[in-house]
Amino acid sequence: MTPLSPLPIPSFFEADRVGAIWRVPYQSLASQAKDWAAQYSITAAAEDNRRLCLVLIDVQNTFCIPDFELFVAGRSGRGAVEDNIRLCQFIYGNLGQITTIVSTLDTHTAMQVFHAEFWIDPAGANPLPMTLIHYNDVVQGKWLVNPAISPSLDDYSYHQLQEYALHYTKTLDDRGKYPLTIWPYHSMLGGIGHALVPAIEEACFFHALARHSQTRFELKGSHPLTENYSVLSPEVTQDNTGRAIAQPNTALIQFLLDFDAVIIAGQAKSHCVAWTVADLLAAIQTQDPSLAQKIYLLEDCTSPVVVPGVVDFTEQANDIFQEFAAAGMHIVQSTQPLPDWPGLG
Numbered sequence: 001m002t003p004l005s006p007l008p009i010p011s012f013f014e015a016d017r018v019g020a021i022w023r024v025p026y027q028s029l030a031s032q033a034k035d036w037a038a039q040y041s042i043t044a045a046a047e048d049n050r051r052l053c054l055v056l057i058d059v060q061n062t063f064c065i066p067d068f069e070l071f072v073a074g075r076s077g078r079g080a081v082e083d084n085i086r087l088c089q090f091i092y093g094n095l096g097q098i099t100t101i102v103s104t105l106d107t108h109t110a111m112q113v114f115h116a117e118f119w120i121d122p123a124g125a126n127p128l129p130m131t132l133i134h135y136n137d138v139v140q141g142k143w144l145v146n147p148a149i150s151p152s153l154d155d156y157s158y159h160q161l162q163e164y165a166l167h168y169t170k171t172l173d174d175r176g177k178y179p180l181t182i183w184p185y186h187s188m189l190g191g192i193g194h195a196l197v198p199a200i201e202e203a204c205f206f207h208a209l210a211r212h213s214q215t216r217f218e219l220k221g222s223h224p225l226t227e228n229y230s231v232l233s234p235e236v237t238q239d240n241t242g243r244a245i246a247q248p249n250t251a252l253i254q255f256l257l258d259f260d261a262v263i264i265a266g267q268a269k270s271h272c273v274a275w276t277v278a279d280l281l282a283a284i285q286t287q288d289p290s291l292a293q294k295i296y297l298l299e300d301c302t303s304p305v306v307v308p309g310v311v312d313f314t315e316q317a318n319d320i321f322q323e324f325a326a327a328g329m330h331i332v333q334s335t336q337p338l339p340d341w342p343g344l345g
Helices: 026-039 079-093 135-139 147-152 158-175 198-211 250-257 272-287 289-294 314-326
Strands: 052-057 100-106 216-220 261-266 295-298 330-332
Touching (some): 100 250, 250 272, 272 314, 295 314
């Protein structure tokens, strides 16, 4: 039986490289994983009596490597790097207890509704990154759909896209969440920013081979006409004619709820983590509110968006985590032994 006590951290793990880009040595790592499993009597995940799923939200270079497009600095200035050091240590220390790892991947292309190329002002200039576009801005003609992108979106004419822009911005404004934000180009499909942080990729690969448990990858955000902060649901699911453009990820919701416990970490606490957990909670409350007790939020492995002097979402992120706790979810620390977590003792 796989030991319950924390395992040691493999000697190849180097905390000072977690914030850097490098190539994972798959072949040598594969041999080490098998040797590690034999040395510490780590059994195959299929034999687990208690099934634990670790969900990693967008632990990608674009969010987690300093100087990349949307590095999540938190208030410390190194938030995502510090989070990922702890996250790697958590994975290695609990290798024998984590049944499955699910990793989400924010996935984008150039011509999407939240990227600058989608929009122009009356003079033909694209909006700057972090521009907020409200419904009234589109009504008044302050921002227009860029006609040059229409041929790239085969299903919609330019007129249809302009009508959709009104529908989309009005839908967001009416919901009272964040308005449409023009984000810097990030998590570009095929680019280095889209990839998992190497240290996290290494830990996932090591876990997969040591435990004979394939990492499950979930792509989100690739539809050109909607934002997709949560891996479980896009921001808008229908166009202005009622035609479906994207659907909630009900298959993943059910996959997660079939586990005995679901542990969630990643970036950013104030955005994609918060909204993924909120969607999961909504599904839980529809099915059975007591299921919230199987959700564990690794609070020291996630950071909020903070741009000094511009925005600081720390308090909002903390408040929503307290709402999750009030609903029955558990806020835990990666340094706590699993047997000390509520319900896992």
